[in-house]
Amino acid sequence: MMKRRNTATQEAVLAVLTSKRRAMSQDAIVKQMDVRADRATIYRILNRFCEDEIVHKIVADDGKQYFAVCIKCDEKTISNNHFHFRCTKCETIECLPTIVEFSAPQNYKVQQMNCVLVGVCKDCD
Numbered sequence: 001m002m003k004r005r006n007t008a009t010q011e012a013v014l015a016v017l018t019s020k021r022r023a024m025s026q027d028a029i030v031k032q033m034d035v036r037a038d039r040a041t042i043y044r045i046l047n048r049f050c051e052d053e054i055v056h057k058i059v060a061d062d063g064k065q066y067f068a069v070c071i072k073c074d075e076k077t078i079s080n081n082h083f084h085f086r087c088t089k090c091e092t093i094e095c096l097p098t099i100v101e102f103s104a105p106q107n108y109k110v111q112q113m114n115c116v117l118v119g120v121c122k123d124c125d
Helices: 008-020 026-032 039-051
Strands: 055-059 065-069 082-087 093-099 115-119
Touching: 008 026, 008 039, 008 065, 026 039, 026 065, 039 055, 039 065, 065 093
Parallel strands: 082 115
Antiparallel strands: 055 065, 082 093
16 A cells, blocks of 8 residues: 555545444534534545545435444454444444455356445434
8 A cells, every 4th residue: 555645635535434333424523623624525535445445435315425434343443344324313323343244146256236225324313
């Protein structure tokens, strides 16, 4: 992995994602930041974080992109192959720490998957 320059904006984006411990949209991240930056810069930072496997991207059933800090469990990073839950009441998305196991048809090679469960979370029930 290439060494990247750390900026105040990158630190602010990561601080928001780490403190909230949930997936957030780019707009929600910007609202929580204490540093001003334009949308294009935030978008580039989020995509760079995805490339560096610091965060992962979730495309929810509503078509929006959400970003979450990668989960650590038993000293192993859970890959993108885990479920997410979107609450229809509070509109939050959270990573569920269960690894998804599946089998693809013969001669199919799955490179990525996106699993979003939609309903009402434990806090809103």
